[in-house]
Amino acid sequence: MSIALLYERSENDENGIKLTAQQLGIDLTFLPFRKIALSISKDGFSAKTKGKDYTNIIKNIAVVLNRAQSKNRRLQASYIMEMLGKKTLNSSQIEFVCYSKLRTLLHLWKEGIPIPKTVYVPCDSTDTMKNGQEIHNEKDIAELFQQEIPLSEGIVIKADAGTHGKMIMLAKNHEELIANIHETKPSIINLVGVVAQELVKKWFYDLRIIVSKEKGKQPVCYHIAMARAGFKDFRTNTFLGNLVFGAKLPLSIQELAVKCAKSLGKGSEAWILALDAMVNVKENKTVDDAYLKAELDKAAQAFLPVQKVKQDETRLTDFPAWNSKLETAFQGYVNTKHYENIKKIIEESVEKNKSALVFHESNSCPEFWENTRLATGLNVAVPLLKCAQSLIDH
């Protein structure tokens, strides 16, 4: 019985998983999920692309590593594979919870994990009547939010499902709030309603923390988080051009992260999650912003060679060689004193404000090869493959 890598398109993360599996001597089977037609009938099931029959291949699979990128397709994939008798990483139950920021927050809240105050209104910003007339609900929704969160402190409107900072909007006055609510529209991934959140007064960084659980073992939190940092935008996503740093985590945060992940993984034997957390630093800053901005600018200069390698198309033709170039470039960035300075500032700030941490999102299929792995030293493919192996019944 084998482990399958289910994917839509083979990107760096998938190539990284393949490379890691080779290094660990683990055989992987590949499932190009998007192209396989699944057929079910009284005779059983079949699974075929236009050119290849995957039926027996799937029968011989024990565990599926689900790397489908679209949230809907990933949820569908886990569910189908479970119905075909496979173990999945992550399970459809976990995919269902992590799909939605609101569902994730409900689970964390129920376990008493600190979260940003969040308000959900199931109504959409605009309703279209049968005769085509539009009814605008923005004002009513804004009032409901303002009853709970003072607008003067900032209100974050966010798409319930989404990534890369898309549709995450900050309002500080009434016009902005109405405009942001108006921007939210039901879509194929965001089906109903609007989510608002208090603005967490983080400083210039947030944290991504990896927690994993192998079957039969206790969950473990990796002791170094990836900090995404920059002053460009209140959103610190790397997709928006922010920098990444490794940051050692205080023990109390590691323990809280385990509790957080456990509340999401409940009911599944093995899982791996990337938790997003913010530190409510407020005015408790250790250095002044002007110094920090100058250091970040210099670090950004040192990061340019990394960005250049990332754009290098040889990753498609010779992944191992491209990866060596990427690692060398990243090491050059890490070796600068600006990187070291900022990393220290983040670590001190986290230590000083460790009781002001809130968790706001969990990623069930995180990107890791280009940033998380290099910044933290944890190749997420390793725990991923170990979790998969733990699910194979011997």
Ligand SMILES: Nc1ncnc2c1ncn2[C@@H]1O[C@H](COP(=O)(O)OP(=O)(O)OP(=O)(O)O)[C@@H](O)[C@H]1O
């Ligand atoms: N309530 C908040 N207060 C302050 N900043 C926030 C808040 N919510 C989100 N942010 C900022 O916006 C960024 C993106 O938000 P979030 O992580 O919720 O969504 P995302 O872009 O879908 O996530 P990802 O790409 O990390 O999967 C966060 O990393 C954080 O920097």
Ligand SMILES: [Mg+2]
């Ligand atoms: Mg996030």
